[in-house]
Amino acid sequence: MTWREMEISGWGRSSTARVRAARPERPREIEAALAQAKAADKLRPRDLIARGGGRAYGDSALNDGGHVLLTTRLNRLLGFDPRTAEVVCEPGISFADLLATFLPRGLMVPASPGTAFATVGGAVAADVHGKNHDRHGSFGDHVRWFELLLADGTTRRVSADTDPELFAATIGGMGLTGLLRSVCFRLLPGARPNVTVREQRMASIDHFLTAFTEIRETATFSVGWIDALARGASLGRGVLETAEFAAEERPFRPRKARAVPVDVPHVVLNRWSIRAFNELYFRRVPTGGRERLRSVAEFLYPLDSIRDWNRIYGRRGFYQFQAVIPDVAAPVALRQLLETIAGAGKASFLAVLKTLGRAGRGYLSFPIRGHTLALDFPRGPGTDELLRRLEAITLDHGGRIYLAKDALLSPASLRAMYPGLPQFEEVLRRVDPDAVFTSDQARRLGLKPPR
Amino acid sequence: MTAVPDTWLILGASSTIARAFARAAAAANANIVLAGRDVSDLEATAADLRVRFNQRVEVVEFDARAPATHAQVFDRAKTFAGPSTLNLFLAFAVMPTQAVIDADPRLVQDIIDTNFTAAVQILQRAAILFEEQRRGRVVVIGSVAGDRGRLRNYVYGATKAGLHAYLQGLRARLWRSGVSVTTIKPGPVDTALTFGSDRLPLLADPDKVGAACLKAALDGREVAYVPAPWRLIMMILCAIPEKFFKKLNV
Numbered sequence: 001m002t003w004r005e006m007e008i009s010g011w012g013r014s015s016t017a018r019v020r021a022a023r024p025e026r027p028r029e030i031e032a033a034l035a036q037a038k039a040a041d042k043l044r045p046r047d048l049i050a051r052g053g054g055r056a057y058g059d060s061a062l063n064d065g066g067h068v069l070l071t072t073r074l075n076r077l078l079g080f081d082p083r084t085a086e087v088v089c090e091p092g093i094s095f096a097d098l099l100a101t102f103l104p105r106g107l108m109v110p111a112s113p114g115t116a117f118a119t120v121g122g123a124v125a126a127d128v129h130g131k132n133h134d135r136h137g138s139f140g141d142h143v144r145w146f147e148l149l150l151a152d153g154t155t156r157r158v159s160a161d162t163d164p165e166l167f168a169a170t171i172g173g174m175g176l177t178g179l180l181r182s183v184c185f186r187l188l189p190g191a192r193p194n195v196t197v198r199e200q201r202m203a204s205i206d207h208f209l210t211a212f213t214e215i216r217e218t219a220t221f222s223v224g225w226i227d228a229l230a231r232g233a234s235l236g237r238g239v240l241e242t243a244e245f246a247a248e249e250r251p252f253r254p255r256k257a258r259a260v261p262v263d264v265p266h267v268v269l270n271r272w273s274i275r276a277f278n279e280l281y282f283r284r285v286p287t288g289g290r291e292r293l294r295s296v297a298e299f300l301y302p303l304d305s306i307r308d309w310n311r312i313y314g315r316r317g318f319y320q321f322q323a324v325i326p327d328v329a330a331p332v333a334l335r336q337l338l339e340t341i342a343g344a345g346k347a348s349f350l351a352v353l354k355t356l357g358r359a360g361r362g363y364l365s366f367p368i369r370g371h372t373l374a375l376d377f378p379r380g381p382g383t384d385e386l387l388r389r390l391e392a393i394t395l396d397h398g399g400r401i402y403l404a405k406d407a408l409l410s411p412a413s414l415r416a417m418y419p420g421l422p423q424f425e426e427v428l429r430r431v432d433p434d435a436v437f438t439s440d441q442a443r444r445l446g447l448k449p450p451r
Numbered sequence: 452m453t454a455v456p457d458t459w460l461i462l463g464a465s466s467t468i469a470r471a472f473a474r475a476a477a478a479a480n481a482n483i484v485l486a487g488r489d490v491s492d493l494e495a496t497a498a499d500l501r502v503r504f505n506q507r508v509e510v511v512e513f514d515a516r517a518p519a520t521h522a523q524v525f526d527r528a529k530t531f532a533g534p535s536t537l538n539l540f541l542a543f544a545v546m547p548t549q550a551v552i553d554a555d556p557r558l559v560q561d562i563i564d565t566n567f568t569a570a571v572q573i574l575q576r577a578a579i580l581f582e583e584q585r586r587g588r589v590v591v592i593g594s595v596a597g598d599r600g601r602l603r604n605y606v607y608g609a610t611k612a613g614l615h616a617y618l619q620g621l622r623a624r625l626w627r628s629g630v631s632v633t634t635i636k637p638g639p640v641d642t643a644l645t646f647g648s649d650r651l652p653l654l655a656d657p658d659k660v661g662a663a664c665l666k667a668a669l670d671g672r673e674v675a676y677v678p679a680p681w682r683l684i685m686m687i688l689c690a691i692p693e694k695f696f697k698k699l700n701v
Contacts, residue, residue: 002643002646002647003647004646004647023643023646025465025467025470025643026465026489026492026495027491027492027495028491028492073467073643076495076496076498076499077498077499077502077503078495078498078499078502079498079502080502087502090495097503101502101503
């Protein structure tokens with residue numbers, strides 16, 4: 001196995017790490033990499049974390065000073081049963097590949113994050129959700145089994161029946177139980193290449209909440225875009241998008257990917273430029289709403305058409321905040337969160353508001369039934385402080401922060417937000433007592449011991 | 452796309468470029484025979500091609516260094532291809548770094564045996580088959596390193612230079628039977644071989660290289676540099692007089 005010293009960062013570019021990385025292309029090389037990481041010389045921490053598409057925003061897939069296993073070349077489909085719609089694949093396959101393969105056959109990935117560059121391994125580790133969570137749950141809900149290489153070098157095939165604890169610790173477990181070698185999950189039938197997207201203006205957060213109450217029961221996909229700088233009576237105004245698969249065919253024309261070629265100087269992004277952008281985004285939808293035909297990719301991955309869009313926040317990078325608030329507390333908590341954000345005047349592009357339908361199957365699964373708010377903050381003076389205030393509001397209302405986005409959460413808050421944590425730790429004591437699998441995030445949050 | 456899909460026999464099919472080529476060819480409706488030493492890995496690639504592209508795929512165990520296995524590879528491929536046109540993609544090679552080679556002179560034998568001797572033995576055997584078939588495509592991975600011997604890669608480069616010369620002759624021979632022989636000269640590609648060497652300049656994406664190999668083959672190109680700018684780079688490199696070139700740390 002060849003190792004290479006390299007510097008990597010989270011998608012938000014606010015967290016970085018110097019690591020020793022390997023990029024296996026064959027399954028047996030995963031074992032070799034684990035053995036070599038465990039046998040590293042004394043100066044090097046003998047630990048390892050898997051890294052897929054590198055789309056986690058913070059330090060989830062970083063392991064400063066230690067080892068990282070890059071999975072992107074382990075991207076093969078190992079099996080597919082058309083009768084059950086079950087797929088078996090290697091962990092490094094991307095959602096883009098899954099979509100390209102199965103959407104033409106009328107099958108849809110059951111849950112997809114907002115970027116098709118994410119991988120199935122990452123989807124398991126973060127138990128990702130998408131714009132259809134109310135209807136279909138998160139990725140882990142559709143996983144039948146997976147093969148996991150454990151710290152002791154053995155490989156187990158794990159399902160909810162064979163080892164329910166290890167299964168629940170791995171779904172949403174941020175890669176801390178072992179290395180995935182393969183994943184079996186079920187696709188959803190009834191998909192079409194295009195969706196009809198209905199867009200409606202929402203005058204305030206109250207309008208949003210009322211609208212969501214109804215559409216979360218009926219719409220296949222739904223997502224709200226909020227102007228996070230709007231205040232007063234317009235607090236939480238935005239655009240609600242719902243989408244259904246369209247019977248109509250439209251010739252598929254791949255979009256030309258544009259790229260952000262340089263790091264945008266941070267003076268370009270300020271509260272005025274972003275306010276103007278958000279205003280335009282709101283106004284482009286007519287007052288009476290509108291309907292448009294979109295490809296599934298255009299709808300699910302609006303930012304994927306701009307390669308390296310994370311450079312728009314400049315060299316200092318950015319943080320993404322994402323919290324879910326239980327339904328009962330949502331009206332008050334969302335208002336508080338939005339007031340705090342708008343009051344801080346921190347430049348942020350559109351915020352995303354979605355509903356989540358039910359709790360995930362993992363001990364550390366993010367989803368619970370509730371409303372989830374996500375938005376970016378350019379890193380700068382006062383940003384850490386703002387995020388701590390948002391964390392406190394979230395905690396006060398029984399909400400939780402999404403670990404795939406997190407870079408700043410404290411161990412105490414984590415414990416309060418995730419009641420499944422003791423069970424998670426119990427499994428780790430069993431399968432990884434020496435903390436072979438660890439990340440910068442895991443050590444920051446106390447999920448794994450310090451070195 | 453043709454009505455009867457072609458069949459590509461890929462030798463050294465676990466290599467990064469071969470995998471990418473197999474996907475490109477299967478996406479273009481070809482059936483595939485994957486040949487190499489790591490059969491369990493090839494079975495995974497075969498499954499991938501079947502699921503993604505609905506093509507017929509077969510795995511054959513093959514070791515370039517064991518001439519006794521060569522004949523059965525072509526027999527199996529011929530049977531699998533049936534009436535369809537059989538094409539050949541030869542991708543196997545070894546490339547230890549020059550420092551490793553210089554430290555152990557015995558390694559030279561292995562590099563020459565694999566990259567040159569085995570390739571020529573196999574292609575000589577293939578030539579007979581292609582002369583009988585009277586159509587088809589032969590694609591062989593050479594290297595820009597074979598265009599000019601240089602300090603950091605000259606044993607590997609020498610094996611590829613020999614291969615290039617051999618392919619020129621083979622091209623002339625098979626042209627007479629309506630068979631094209633394409634020499635691919637890749638610049639540095641982002642493969643498992645190059646992953647460890649952070650000195651290398653911009654590495655090409657293997658998927659693009661795989662697609663470029665297929666296009667070059669189907670266009671009947673004689674020699675193709677991939678990515679294309681390497682033709683120009685090598686023209687410049689080859690124009691430097693040896694007197695100066697020997698002093699460069701390249």
